[in-house]
Amino acid sequence: MAEAAVKQTPTDAMIATLDMPQGGWSDAARRDALARVQTMGLPGRRDEYWKYTRPDTLVQAQALPAALRDGDDTVLFDTVDRLKIVFVDGVFDAEASDDLSLDGITIERLADATSDLHWARDVYGVLENNGQNPVPRPLAALNTAFAADGVLIHVTGKPSKPVNIIYRRTSTTADAMLHNCIKLDAGAEMTLLENGPVAARFNGVLEVEVADKAAFHHVRAQGRDHEQRAATHIFTRLGAESTFKSFTLTANGVMTRNDCVIELTGDDANATVAGACVGDGGDFHHDDTVFITHDAVNCESRQVFKKVLRNGATGVFQGKILVKAGAQKTDGYQISQSLLLDEDSQFLAKPELEIYADDVACSHGSTSGAIDEDALFYLRSRGVPHGAATDLLTLAFLAEAVLEVEDEALREEVTARLASWLERHAA
Amino acid sequence: MLSIKGLKVKLEDEDKQILKGVDLEIEAGKVHAIMGPNGSGKSTLSYVLSGKDGYEVTGGSATLEGVDLLDMEPEDRAAAGLFLAFQYPVEIPGVGNMTFLRTAVNAQRKSRGEEEMTAAEFLKVVRARAKELKIDAEMLKRPVNVGFSGGEKKRNEILQMAMLEPKMCILDETDSGLDVDAMKLVAEGVNALRTEGRGFLVITHYQRLLDHIKPDVVHIMADGRIIKTGGPELALEVENNGYADILAEVA
Numbered sequence A: 001m002a003e004a005a006v007k008q009t010p011t012d013a014m015i016a017t018l019d020m021p022q023g024g025w026s027d028a029a030r031r032d033a034l035a036r037v038q039t040m041g042l043p044g045r046r047d048e049y050w051k052y053t054r055p056d057t058l059v060q061a062q063a064l065p066a067a068l069r070d071g072d073d074t075v076l077f078d079t080v081d082r083l084k085i086v087f088v089d090g091v092f093d094a095e096a097s098d099d100l101s102l103d104g105i106t107i108e109r110l111a112d113a114t115s116d117l118h119w120a121r122d123v124y125g126v127l128e129n130n131g132q133n134p135v136p137r138p139l140a141a142l143n144t145a146f147a148a149d150g151v152l153i154h155v156t157g158k159p160s161k162p163v164n165i166i167y168r169r170t171s172t173t174a175d176a177m178l179h180n181c182i183k184l185d186a187g188a189e190m191t192l193l194e195n196g197p198v199a200a201r202f203n204g205v206l207e208v209e210v211a212d213k214a215a216f217h218h219v220r221a222q223g224r225d226h227e228q229r230a231a232t233h234i235f236t237r238l239g240a241e242s243t244f245k246s247f248t249l250t251a252n253g254v255m256t257r258n259d260c261v262i263e264l265t266g267d268d269a270n271a272t273v274a275g276a277c278v279g280d281g282g283d284f285h286h287d288d289t290v291f292i293t294h295d296a297v298n299c300e301s302r303q304v305f306k307k308v309l310r311n312g313a314t315g316v317f318q319g320k321i322l323v324k325a326g327a328q329k330t331d332g333y334q335i336s337q338s339l340l341l342d343e344d345s346q347f348l349a350k351p352e353l354e355i356y357a358d359d360v361a362c363s364h365g366s367t368s369g370a371i372d373e374d375a376l377f378y379l380r381s382r383g384v385p386h387g388a389a390t391d392l393l394t395l396a397f398l399a400e401a402v403l404e405v406e407d408e409a410l411r412e413e414v415t416a417r418l419a420s421w422l423e424r425h426a427a
Numbered sequence B: 001m002l003s004i005k006g007l008k009v010k011l012e013d014e015d016k017q018i019l020k021g022v023d024l025e026i027e028a029g030k031v032h033a034i035m036g037p038n039g040s041g042k043s044t045l046s047y048v049l050s051g052k053d054g055y056e057v058t059g060g061s062a063t064l065e066g067v068d069l070l071d072m073e074p075e076d077r078a079a080a081g082l083f084l085a086f087q088y089p090v091e092i093p094g095v096g097n098m099t100f101l102r103t104a105v106n107a108q109r110k111s112r113g114e115e116e117m118t119a120a121e122f123l124k125v126v127r128a129r130a131k132e133l134k135i136d137a138e139m140l141k142r143p144v145n146v147g148f149s150g151g152e153k154k155r156n157e158i159l160q161m162a163m164l165e166p167k168m169c170i171l172d173e174t175d176s177g178l179d180v181d182a183m184k185l186v187a188e189g190v191n192a193l194r195t196e197g198r199g200f201l202v203i204t205h206y207q208r209l210l211d212h213i214k215p216d217v218v219h220i221m222a223d224g225r226i227i228k229t230g231g232p233e234l235a236l237e238v239e240n241n242g243y244a245d246i247l248a249e250v251a
């Protein structure tokens, strides 16, 4: 019990700094989440689920400041026709955003959606709460309780263009919590793009309800500010014959923990979560934590994570596939690989399978390796300089994850961003 | 063109001398062949010339048009005009053959202060050259050498050579693993590149490649040395009698 007493303190300290929005449809969910986070306590160093990642800077009451990044300001997804929603220091900026109306989709700001009856009532905090079992994710519950801003997106059809949430920073100290909810009706489809640094410290939750035969595509780039910290969570539930595809690009940031919790509840559904991460320096720490539950027949899930680590950077992968009894004909694929560009960098991986059905094909693999010297020499012998040859091989290593982005234009933008990062971070 | 004098090479990590004093002078416009039993040091010579790690030069020199090769990075040797067609071409998953070729061509041009080729220009040239070597468009799109048959890999080496237009070409057992038709194709590719300004060193241990690529000079290498040098007839002698006679004669 002594441990619980120690853990309560940071949780209370954190809660004391936060204001809960009052009233309206989300009120009950927020109060419930507050009670849950008080019971769970924020993660501590001794939590098994935080074995490889120190939660300290994510749970301390005061966020550490993070310098703004200067340098090239190319905007990702600029070549794509999209509906832009802009947040500055974690606050919606109507001026900078496009008109939010688009056929087939309804977009509202969380802070403005105050009516008593709202579709989001069935999603907000609901998927997050589902995802607390069997492993608690207290930072997500904290977010449900206190997030004051975010977007609510109801997809009823097939909007003509992607929705792009763009995050910008102007403050070195902003500590932001955003909660986004998306509901795709049966047969609906959307692409969500997210890019840019949210805040010095960011706690994000994205809940996505994907109804039967609906399809959700997600491409996210987490901003390139070196000192930023982020704990993000995706919770999704998939209906029959639906598709969920999420890809995350992480370049820089001292501390990133990305949780993704996927529940396949309808037959013949298909979920992919992938990530490409590039990190440079002993301060860089990046953690992908995935939990996929197969609870229906003939579903497929893919986890494809690639990390390039240099100069003492650390990468973590925790990925679990849980196949429930009756989830026959499950096809689960998981791969996590790191390319260590020097001996100081490290990759810690914990792949897990837990299977209660007998007609199942699941595979997982995790590797850490260096640049292939034979390939490097082959390229150099053709006149490609050492640096460019290394970059070419590094991009090739990342390509398997990037290939999970279905749209070619988006894939090219992601690849170009990775290539320019590699150029700036020459070996 | 290529001048090798008293070249001695040992393994970096092991106390094993592989080249024990190699002398070789290859003039522009000429084709030299090196033949020799397995393990005599032929591939080592080609690797040391092109700058592979793992070898230590313990004596002698190697220059290309008077420029010391042994001090240069592999990419600089390539830009200076040296090319090695590998005995075992390397597979590189994730790197498209086209991207690879274009990156290589433009990197060399850039380092020589020449203008880079545009994508359109490059495509035109590569298609024409690939066609001559019966390399189809599909193969160009695939990752470098991945899933290529032995013959496809060797043809891909010659395609690279044709695109890079080196001054000095070293071919290490380019005939191994090729059937007669594939060998003819490769030989035609090589012969098409024979010009006054270009030197060739063809490493092989069969005479049959030399039926198609007619050498001016043939050297026999054994145990890290060139033990005999002669005209094309030397290759025939090896074909008919094997290496035993020559080895005995020298010993």
Ligand SMILES: Nc1ncnc2c1ncn2[C@@H]1O[C@H](COP(=O)(O)OP(=O)(O)O)[C@@H](O)[C@H]1O
Binding pocket: B011, B018, B036, B037, B038, B039, B040, B041, B042, B043, B044, B045, B054
């Ligand atoms: N990297 C290496 N490590 C260990 N032994 C090597 C290495 N490279 C060459 N050798 C040895 O050096 C000798 C010459 O090899 P090689 O140059 O490949 O001969 P060839 O090409 O004439 O068959 C052989 O005994 C071979 O085993």
Ligand SMILES: [Mg+2]
Binding pocket: B042, B043, B044, B087, B172, B173
């Ligand atoms: Mg050899």
